[in-house]
Structure formats: C-alpha cells, structure tokens
Amino acid sequence: MRGFDVLILGAGIVGCACALECVRAGLRVGIVERDVPGGATTAAGMGHIVVMDDSPAQLALTRYSRSLWQELLPHLPVGVEYERRGTVWVAADDEEMGEVHAKRKTYALAGVESEVLDARALAAAEPNLRAGLAGGLLVLDDAVIYPPTAAAFFLHEAVRGGAVLLRGQGADHIGKGIVTLRDGTTYAADRIVVATGADIALLPSLPIQKRKGHLLITDRYPGFLHHQLVELGYLKSAHQISSDSVAFNIQPRLTGQLLIGSSRQYGNENPGIDQRILRSMLERARSYMPALAGISGIRAWTGFRAATPDKLPLIGPTDDPTIFLAMGFEGLGITNAPGAARLLVDGLLGRVPGIDATPFLPSRIALMETKHA
Amino acid sequence: MPERSTITIHVNGHTVVVPAGSVVSAALLAVGEPCRMSVSGEPRTAFCGMGICFECRAVIDGVAHQRTCQMLCHEGMSVETQR
Numbered sequence A: 001m002r003g004f005d006v007l008i009l010g011a012g013i014v015g016c017a018c019a020l021e022c023v024r025a026g027l028r029v030g031i032v033e034r035d036v037p038g039g040a041t042t043a044a045g046m047g048h049i050v051v052m053d054d055s056p057a058q059l060a061l062t063r064y065s066r067s068l069w070q071e072l073l074p075h076l077p078v079g080v081e082y083e084r085r086g087t088v089w090v091a092a093d094d095e096e097m098g099e100v101h102a103k104r105k106t107y108a109l110a111g112v113e114s115e116v117l118d119a120r121a122l123a124a125a126e127p128n129l130r131a132g133l134a135g136g137l138l139v140l141d142d143a144v145i146y147p148p149t150a151a152a153f154f155l156h157e158a159v160r161g162g163a164v165l166l167r168g169q170g171a172d173h174i175g176k177g178i179v180t181l182r183d184g185t186t187y188a189a190d191r192i193v194v195a196t197g198a199d200i201a202l203l204p205s206l207p208i209q210k211r212k213g214h215l216l217i218t219d220r221y222p223g224f225l226h227h228q229l230v231e232l233g234y235l236k237s238a239h240q241i242s243s244d245s246v247a248f249n250i251q252p253r254l255t256g257q258l259l260i261g262s263s264r265q266y267g268n269e270n271p272g273i274d275q276r277i278l279r280s281m282l283e284r285a286r287s288y289m290p291a292l293a294g295i296s297g298i299r300a301w302t303g304f305r306a307a308t309p310d311k312l313p314l315i316g317p318t319d320d321p322t323i324f325l326a327m328g329f330e331g332l333g334i335t336n337a338p339g340a341a342r343l344l345v346d347g348l349l350g351r352v353p354g355i356d357a358t359p360f361l362p363s364r365i366a367l368m369e370t371k372h373a
Numbered sequence B: 001m002p003e004r005s006t007i008t009i010h011v012n013g014h015t016v017v018v019p020a021g022s023v024v025s026a027a028l029l030a031v032g033e034p035c036r037m038s039v040s041g042e043p044r045t046a047f048c049g050m051g052i053c054f055e056c057r058a059v060i061d062g063v064a065h066q067r068t069c070q071m072l073c074h075e076g077m078s079v080e081t082q083r
Helices: A013-024 A056-075 A094-109 A119-125 A147-160 A233-239 A275-288 A290-294 A330-349 B024-031
Strands: A002-009 A029-033 A087-091 A114-118 A135-139 A164-167 A171-175 A178-181 A186-194 A209-220 A228-231 A245-252 A257-266 A297-307 A314-317 A323-327 B006-011 B014-019 B057-060 B063-067 B078-081
Touching: A002 A013, A013 A029, A013 A147, A013 A323, A013 A330, A029 A147, A056 A330, A087 A094, A087 A119, A094 A114, A094 A135, A114 A119, A119 A135, A147 A164, A147 A330, A209 A275, A209 B063, A228 A275, A245 A275, A257 A275, A257 A297, A275 A290, A297 A330, A314 A330, A323 A330, B006 B024, B014 B024, B024 B057, B024 B078
Parallel strands: A002 A029, A002 A186, A029 A164, A087 A228, A186 A323, B006 B078
Antiparallel strands: A087 A135, A114 A135, A171 A178, A178 A186, A209 A257, A209 A297, A228 A245, A245 A257, A314 A323, B006 B014, B057 B063, B057 B078
16 A cells, blocks of 8 residues: 555645645655646635634734745746735725724734725725725735646645645545545555545535635726725625625736626535526626626636634644644635645644644534544 | 718727728728737737627727627727727
8 A cells, every 4th residue: 555644635725735835844745636636616716815804813824824925926937827916995984994994903913014095095096996985995915816826836846846646536535544545546644634625525524514606707807907805894794604695806817807706605505606696796896896887707607615613724633643634714715725734734743833723723623523434 | 862882980099991881800800900919919800700709809989898790880980909
C-alpha cells in the first residue's frame, strides 16, 4: 500500500492551499480529486478576498488570510487576475451610515485600513450607483481573484514540490490512517485532511449544510464599475439562518465583465437556476444601480456554500486522530484558503499559529463519526 | 416622394455614406472597421451573420453590445467599435 505523510481529499482551493503548505513543510503529500481540480465549490464562487467582521474570529482569520494573499501576490500568475479593487460597503440610509462608522472603528482596532465615504464621495467613486444613497465604507486592500486559476497555482506549486495528484476517483471511506477509493484502491496516510467543500458524504454527521447561491456574469462593460460593492444590508441577509434572501453584491472583473450576486437558500439542493430568486437578486442589484437594466447578462449559475451553525470553518483534528478537517467556509473559502492551510499545518506540526486557532477547532461542535464501510 | 438611395452614418467618428437598406455589420466591413475588440485586443467582425455568434457586437447610438448583423443602418446612426 502506497503511503503518504498527509493525504488531502479534495483539490479545491482549500485542499490545494493545504497541499502546498504541507509540501513546504517537507511532508510527503497526496491529493485525491474525483473530478476537475478547482471545479466545484471553488469555481462557483465570486473570488472576493474580503475582510469580514461578523465575529472576532472571522475578522482575525479573514485579515490573516488577506495578508497571506498579499505575500503571495508577487508569485501569482497573471491568470489569477488578482486586482486590489477594494470593497465598498454601501449604506442606503442614515441608520446604515451608523453601521459604517461602527465598522470603520472595528476594522481600525484590527489594523484594517478603511475610509468612510460620504454621499458625494460614494457617487464620485461609483457614478453608476443611484442617487440618494447615504455613503459607504471603502476597505482599501480587499481584492478580486479568479478562484480556479488560484487553486491551479497552489496545486501546480505543490506538485512541483513533490506532491502527488491522484485524480479520477473520490474516496469512498476513510479512517484510522487508511483512505479507500471507490475502486477499492487503498492508501495509508499518517494524516488525512478532508477538504471536500460542501460534500460531507465521507463524514455524514458533520454539521455542514449546503447553502445555495446564484451568480450572473455580464458582457464586458469596462469602466462601469471600479470597486466590489456590497450593500450593508448584506450582513442582515447573510445572517438569516432560515429564509431565502438576496443582497446587492457586484464585482468588476479584469475583462470589464460584471459579476452580480447574491442569493442564499437553505434546504434546496437542486443545482438548477431558481428563476424567482435570480429575478429578485437582479432587481435588488438594479435598485442600487439603475443602469444595470440596460446591460446584457451572458450566463447565470448556482453553487453551494458549506455552512456551519456558527458561521466559522472547521479546521483541525477530529476524534479519529488521523482525520483532520479543512471545510465549512461558507462564503469565505476563497479568502480564507491560505490562512486555513497555514493554521492546519501549524497544528499538524505543533508550530505556534499566527492567530488563535481554537475558534476553528472541530471539537467545538457535535461529535463526529466517520463513515466506515 | 422618392425613397432615399443612400444613408449617412458615423463610424468611429468618421462620416460614411452607405446604400439604403445596408446592414450595420456590412457597413462596418465596407469601411474596414472592426465590430469589436476581443479581450486580448484582436479585431473581430461578423461571423455567422444571423445573430447567434455575437462576434459582431458594437456600440450603436451609445448602446453597448448590439448585434450589428441584425440591424439596418438609419440616417445619422452612430456606430462605434465595441472595446
């Protein structure tokens, strides 16, 4: 039986980032991917590298991860399309403007640079926003990337450093240092890292729920939009656990295309477009940017976020001392991939982590059972 | 009143006279102007000629991404290469 120090299940952006960290730590690494690397959850997302302050732990992880992206920047291939666009959190009214000031303060305490925009500054920064908005908060160092090519970069670097990509089949079951693929092939690994996004077939008792989202990409309209814009109401919408919701979220791509989101639905595992949700998402976007009405969309698709009950990812060991997790990132897997990979490998090697890893430890939630054949 | 036999349009700022009934993509071809520029900067023009391939998109009277092979020239029309 072939053996590895670490066998990673899933070659999405998180799995690939973990593989590269492990290789850099001198470990013998295998990566199991049943289909196309970076082709599932990674390919469905927006690619927004964003510091989020919805909890202190999330703020710490997103900030840490963003700083790791900035360190990677000189090495990223052009195809990753990294652009430091900045995020503008758009405040519709005075109440939301109050949130802008609170948010600026929170970011400042965490060492994250941001700038309050009044109504006039917001209009100057984004002339296609409707008149009458109260202002916004510009977070300068947030960025935009194309996630599949970023995953491919991590994977390429990992393989160049000796990692082995085992492609074509998923794992059927795992446990006690053994991974068995669908065709019965087995591999031994001191550590198994599950990084399968929203797919919890290997560990069905994991508290991860699929949260469906829609995105639409337009034709090329260079100069139409300059920053990633997100309505402040997004936070209210993103935190609703039960009901379907939409929020205005729009991103400029290097090509001049606009990527428009966002929607959130629980309890819907049908990957088809939900026309009612898509319509309401686009109407929301048009209510902020009326000129979108004249713009042509060329493709819409859906994806599934991997949502945990406390909105934090699962990074670290499980009850089976050979099984580790790097999943449950909900909408922040792209942002958090480098930080999660670093924390995971710090844990594996007993290194002192760059930030407190305890809020992300899987032991914080219900006991997990592995799926044994 | 006799029908006009020519129409004057403006292509990338130049005044161009075309036969009445001309399709916009044909007018662009006749004056050697690209309909659009690709992401990598290549000039593109009409390919399928029936509104399917979207290669002939241009900015017509200020509206972006119009399929010029499906559109007749009108007097005073502004036609700009889509960039």
